[in-house]
Amino acid sequence: MFQMTKQLQLAVRLVSMSRAELTSYLRAEAQGLGLRPLAGDEVDPLEVQEAQEAQKEGRAPWTLEQRQPFAPTAEEPDVWVEGVSVFANGSGERWVCEREGEAAREGLWLLRAVRQRHRTYEKVAACLCEGNELASPVKQTVESVAERIGLHVATVERVVAAGVLQSHHGVLRFSALTR
Numbered sequence: 051m052f053q054m055t056k057q058l059q060l061a062v063r064l065v066s067m068s069r070a071e072l073t074s075y076l077r078a079e080a081q082g083l084g085l086r087p088l089a090g091d092e093v094d095p096l097e098v099q100e101a102q103e104a105q106k107e108g109r110a111p112w113t114l115e116q117r118q119p120f121a122p123t124a125e126e127p128d129v130w131v132e133g134v135s136v137f138a139n140g141s142g143e144r145w146v147c148e149r150e151g152e153a154a155r156e157g158l159w160l161l162r163a164v165r166q167r168h169r170t171y172e173k174v175a176a177c178l179c180e181g182n183e184l185a186s187p188v189k190q191t192v193e194s195v196a197e198r199i200g201l202h203v204a205t206v207e208r209v210v211a212a213g214v215l216q217s218h219h220g221v222l223r224f225s226a227l228t229r
Contacts, residue, residue: 057159064167066208069126069139076145083157084149094144096161114140114168120216127216129175136176138168173199174209178227189229
């Protein structure tokens with residue numbers, strides 16, 4: 051029988067969390083894992099590492115968007131959609147692990163898992179919004195989205211259930227774009 055590790059259980063939980071839950075979770079876990087928020091212009095070591103890996107692999111690096119293109123709303127979106135661009139909301143989530151060596155392992159794993167969550171939300175939103183006028187969206191099935199972006203249906207279902215995007219049309223739940 052398949053048994054999920056603690057890390058896999060947490061990864062599944064991260065995908066299912068709202069932005070508010072994710073922010074609260076990070077703040078609650080930060081001290082115990084040696085994490086602290088990055089200062090305004092401080093360089094994110096994970097972004098530097100990912101940029102170096104992307105350069106070696108000949109692909110564009112992925113970065114977490116910090117600017118907010120729309121007026122703040124009561125429900126903070128996971129993803130912003132601006133024209134044909136879709137990008138994950140990274141405002142307020144720039145963290146760094148102050149520990150080194152083995153002591154940093156768990157904190158760095160959590161930071162990487164959160165970045166992966168952002169990438170997943172971005173991929174799902176991009177697929178849902180592709181060629182779509184959000185004012186009157188063409189609804190897609192979760193299965194077709196999962197197949198197109200190469201993720202498991204259960205992962206896409208979790209993202210669709212929790213995800214919120216913001217565009218010039220306002221705030222929409224991902225579930226409004228699926229059938």
